């Protein structure tokens with residue numbers, strides 16, 4: 001199976017309060033983007049990588065890939081306003097004959113190889129897509145204007161992460177069929193394939209796939225490098 005990775009790094013990451021996009025904030029002496037990029041590049045499961053960055057950060061991304069010797073990087077392209085826009089820009093660079101498209105958030109720098117293996121095994125079983133998920137341990141409530149509306153049963157709820165892997169033609173078809181407007185608020189790619197009627201398998205996620213949002217997250221991830 002030829003698997004292409006789309007590494008989305010085009011978010012602004014304003015909650016970190018830095019003067020640069022989140023993907024270029026320092027983590028262990030290098031831009032945060034370096035860690036997921038190196039891991040994808042070194043993975044035996046991945047054939048090629050497309051990196052999606054904010055406008056004017058294409059050149060630094062190319063230089064970073066060169067510095068890392070990340071030879072699988074086939075393109076560094078400009079992302080869009082929404083995450084889905086950025087995914088679309090990346091998928092447009094994926095080779096027509098790719099069998100699997102794997103989308104990963106650069107904001108989740110630690111990417112355990114075992115998760116990739118679980119995702120691709122699920123696709124081998126015939127699912128349209130596979131995503132990592134973890135159970136929710138806290139009690140979940142629906143809240144409006146600070147007032148509890150109801151307590152939601154957490155039995156069937158999971159928090160899901162990236163990377164997310166999809167059968168390439170199924171994923172492309174979902175992106176083509178769904179209107180750009182209807183996908184603007186999607187927070188992950190599985191939602192797009194779900195909306196197009198695809199069957200998504202959840203495999204075991206990993207706590208280290210933490211999405212860096214705050215300075216405390218960055219410190220935590222730095223401790224795992």
Ligand code: C5P
Pocket residue numbers: 008009010011012022023052079080081082083084085086087104105106107108187211
């Ligand atoms: O904003 P959020 O935390 O959901 O972003 C998840 C991932 O999607 C991040 O890696 C971010 O860089 C990426 N993203 C993007 N283009 C956007 C918004 C987010 O590539 N317009």
